[in-house]
Amino acid sequence: MTSSKETPPSADTIRAMDDRHHLHPFTVFRELSDKGARVIERAEGCYIYDTDGKRILDGMAGLWCVNVGYGRERLARAAYEQMQKLPYYNTFFQTTTAPAAELAGKLAEILPDGMDRIIFNNSGSETNDTIIKTVWYYWNLMGKPEKKHFISRTLGYHGVGLGSASLTGMKFMHTPFDLPLERFHHIGNPYWFASGEGRDPGEFGLIAARWLEAKIKEIGADRVAAFYAEPIQGAGGVIIPPETYWSEIQRICRKHDILLVADEVICGFGRTGNWWGCETYDIQPDIIAMAKGLSSGYLPISAAALGRRVGDVIWAGESEYAHGVTYSGHPAAAAVALENIRIIEEEGLYSAAAGPVGTYFREQIATLADHPLVGEVRTQGFLAAIELVEDKATRRPYPNDRKVGYTCRELSIDGGLVMRAVRDAMILSPPLIIERHHVDEIVEKARQALDGTVEKLKLP
Numbered sequence: 001m002t003s004s005k006e007t008p009p010s011a012d013t014i015r016a017m018d019d020r021h022h023l024h025p026f027t028v029f030r031e032l033s034d035k036g037a038r039v040i041e042r043a044e045g046c047y048i049y050d051t052d053g054k055r056i057l058d059g060m061a062g063l064w065c066v067n068v069g070y071g072r073e074r075l076a077r078a079a080y081e082q083m084q085k086l087p088y089y090n091t092f093f094q095t096t097t098a099p100a101a102e103l104a105g106k107l108a109e110i111l112p113d114g115m116d117r118i119i120f121n122n123s124g125s126e127t128n129d130t131i132i133k134t135v136w137y138y139w140n141l142m143g144k145p146e147k148k149h150f151i152s153r154t155l156g157y158h159g160v161g162l163g164s165a166s167l168t169g170m171k172f173m174h175t176p177f178d179l180p181l182e183r184f185h186h187i188g189n190p191y192w193f194a195s196g197e198g199r200d201p202g203e204f205g206l207i208a209a210r211w212l213e214a215k216i217k218e219i220g221a222d223r224v225a226a227f228y229a230e231p232i233q234g235a236g237g238v239i240i241p242p243e244t245y246w247s248e249i250q251r252i253c254r255k256h257d258i259l260l261v262a263d264e265v266i267c268g269f270g271r272t273g274n275w276w277g278c279e280t281y282d283i284q285p286d287i288i289a290m291a292k293g294l295s296s297g298y299l300p301i302s303a304a305a306l307g308r309r310v311g312d313v314i315w316a317g318e319s320e321y322a323h324g325v326t327y328s329g330h331p332a333a334a335a336v337a338l339e340n341i342r343i344i345e346e347e348g349l350y351s352a353a354a355g356p357v358g359t360y361f362r363e364q365i366a367t368l369a370d371h372p373l374v375g376e377v378r379t380q381g382f383l384a385a386i387e388l389v390e391d392k393a394t395r396r397p398y399p400n401d402r403k404v405g406y407t408c409r410e411l412s413i414d415g416g417l418v419m420r421a422v423r424d425a426m427i428l429s430p431p432l433i434i435e436r437h438h439v440d441e442i443v444e445k446a447r448q449a450l451d452g453t454v455e456k457l458k459l460p
Contacts, residue, residue, distance in 0.1 A: 059428045082099060117305070122325065150166075166184040274351065365384045385427055
């Protein structure tokens with residue numbers, strides 16, 4: 001191991017060690033080996049810097065998470081001071097720590113009314129697995145042990161655990177691992193651009209919501225435990241639901257006595273222009289999952305918030321809640337999350353995406369719709385998707401083997417802007433601290449990547 005006084009390894013040495021020993025997430029390892037990983041060395045504000053000295057505007061805020069931007073000394077100091085005082089203790093053995101308790105109280109303050117029982121974990125995947133078990137436990141306590149089935153959506157993303165990956169509606173994540181597990185079902189999603197041709201968005205929103213009711217009737221309402229969904233489907237391609245969708249979903253859940261779980265791992269902490277995506281869409285969930293923006297990615301932490309319907313029953317249960325992990329409510333991670341929330345409050349970042357810069361972001365990203373490759377631009381807050389198509393009139397996508405989205409992503413990063421490709425949709429989720437000049441840079445570099453894609457692939 002290299003000490004602080006030794007010469008740090010070169011970028012080539014790092015790449016060689018990475019290639020030989022590091023198995024990356026969601027990667028074809030031989031492809032990465034042929035190319036070599038880009039080594040990110042440091043970051044500041046909205047920018048990351050690689051070991052070649054290249055400055056790249058991080059249009060994805062890490063992985064949807066660095067909401068307050070990079071280089072926040074207050075967060076580093078919060079971690080340092082807490083680790084000096086108490087680097088770790090567990091929350092088993094009927095003990096707690098001040099940061100864990102204070103963070104739970106602070107979350108109850110900023111969450112929608114009634115969401116006031118908090119379970120801490122370390123990632124969105126872990127929290128969604130925790131919620132699955134907690135929902136089963138709840139229905140057992142309610143004397144309805146047959147209510148064990150979950151319904152979620154195609155292209156929904158909820159994590160990579162056995163349960164959370166089963167909730168996830170992406171076949172490429174299921175097939176290699178013999179998933180989904182039993183008790184997990186999927187319905188279509190409110191992806192109007194891909195599936196709503198010939199229909200008014202409002203009409204399509206009602207149709208998509210009623211797929212839930214059809215699935216409930218197929219399974220039997222007495223067997224369905226919960227409907228699980230993101231307010232906006234993030235990793236599925238920033239699928240923004242029509243205005244009619246969520247009110248109809250809530251009506252159906254209440255009619256059939258089914259819990260509603262809002263996965264706010266991406267949408268929470270200001271991403272959509274409110275503290276929570278469920279506020280943006282007037283959703284009243286029974287349970288909320290959160291992660292990412294909780295600490296702006298500075299340390300791993302996640303949480304489930306239980307509303308009173310579920311939380312009070314769990315709290316009053318006479319049997320042991322036999323669940324928890326070693327690092328639940330880790331004091332350093334909780335201290336950083338608390339300071340992160342203070343920064344978001346002090347700087348008004350929870351509503352920045354609904355303010356003047358958010359409006360400018362929406363307006364300027366929309367100008368990309370005139371590009372020959374672009375079939376639709378859609379935004380909500382500081383979330384955006386630029387949908388690339390072969391034919392604008394019919395919305396026909398390019399064949400997968402053309403790798404249009406992949407090519408655009410690579411050209412974008414090489415050109416100094418991180419955009420993510422989900423199929424052939426180019427995705428943006430920048431830090432909440434962006435200013436107008438960052439928006440201008442995003443749009444300029446996105447257009448350059450689009451032009452470069454046309455030229456490189458010789459597209460008509």
